[in-house]
Amino acid sequence: MLNQISSWLYRHSRIRVALLLALPVLWLLVAYLGSLAIMLISAFWSVDSFTGNINHNFSLSNFSQLISESVYRGIALRSILVALAVTIIDGLLAIPIAFFIAKVLRPKFRNVVISLILIPLWASYLVKTYAWRSMFSEGGVLAWILKPIGLHSIGFGILATTITLAYLWLPYMILPIYAGLERLPDSLLEASSDLGAPATRTFKSIILPIIYPAIIAGSIFTFSLSLGDYIVVKIVGGTSQLVANVIADNVGVAGNLPFAAAMAVLPISTILLYLFLVRRTGALENF
Numbered sequence: 001m002l003n004q005i006s007s008w009l010y011r012h013s014r015i016r017v018a019l020l021l022a023l024p025v026l027w028l029l030v031a032y033l034g035s036l037a038i039m040l041i042s043a044f045w046s047v048d049s050f051t052g053n054i055n056h057n058f059s060l061s062n063f064s065q066l067i068s069e070s071v072y073r074g075i076a077l078r079s080i081l082v083a084l085a086v087t088i089i090d091g092l093l094a095i096p097i098a099f100f101i102a103k104v105l106r107p108k109f110r111n112v113v114i115s116l117i118l119i120p121l122w123a124s125y126l127v128k129t130y131a132w133r134s135m136f137s138e139g140g141v142l143a144w145i146l147k148p149i150g151l152h153s154i155g156f157g158i159l160a161t162t163i164t165l166a167y168l169w170l171p172y173m174i175l176p177i178y179a180g181l182e183r184l185p186d187s188l189l190e191a192s193s194d195l196g197a198p199a200t201r202t203f204k205s206i207i208l209p210i211i212y213p214a215i216i217a218g219s220i221f222t223f224s225l226s227l228g229d230y231i232v233v234k235i236v237g238g239t240s241q242l243v244a245n246v247i248a249d250n251v252g253v254a255g256n257l258p259f260a261a262a263m264a265v266l267p268i269s270t271i272l273l274y275l276f277l278v279r280r281t282g283a284l285e286n287f
Helices: 001-009 013-042 061-068 071-103 107-124 125-136 143-147 158-182 186-194 199-227 230-234 245-252 257-283
Strands: none
Touching: 013 125, 013 257, 061 071, 061 257, 071 107, 071 158, 071 199, 071 245, 071 257, 107 158, 125 143, 125 158, 125 230, 158 199, 158 230, 199 257, 230 245, 245 257
16 A cells, blocks of 8 residues: 555655645744734734723724834834844954954864854853843943953943843854855965955955855844844843833733734834845845
């Protein structure tokens, strides 16, 4: 029986491929896109202020509240600026680190250094975040280092949130840039040096065009992960509010699922716009 089924599937390749992809496609449509569609639909519902029950009638009240109230506009702008700042910081740190690993470090040490970069990804997300909280606290390591020169720790807030997010997502920027630099022939750098080109000209004319797609790929990770993170700002953000933790508060504490869904439209639309702009530049076509 099994031999007959196997022979029949072998003769009908399209059915074989369809059966192979059935479960992944079903998961994509039902579990991923289905849940996302339900969330977007619920953004047009409302919550009865008296009973707390969800009103399933179509309403734009949630979006009207997001647009009309300045506090939510400020939270949206702050969240985008934090995500951009994290992306820029990680890019500035990742380029020299990746270049050192790919072009300066001896090949036998490269895997060791790459493993050291990946080690933070294996540690618990909460452990790393609370480690930074202990550093930013008044009695933490940062305060101890700055005390001799008369300075204090930066405490908890947007700056602490940005630094922590930059630390967490830095490997996601280093790895694509390192992969891009590995494709850069050493002969190009040697030719540029032989022709007397300064380091800045070499970077601008040779290195940057090759690693630009890798930078864009890494920025997609850092930007989207920073925009959607709500745990870091809860732990080291103090009283600061970002889009993600406002969504989490409305889901958990306030129990206002329609407003949380409306708020979630902002990071989704921002990331889609970012991906659209990246696609228009053609940066990922050859990556």
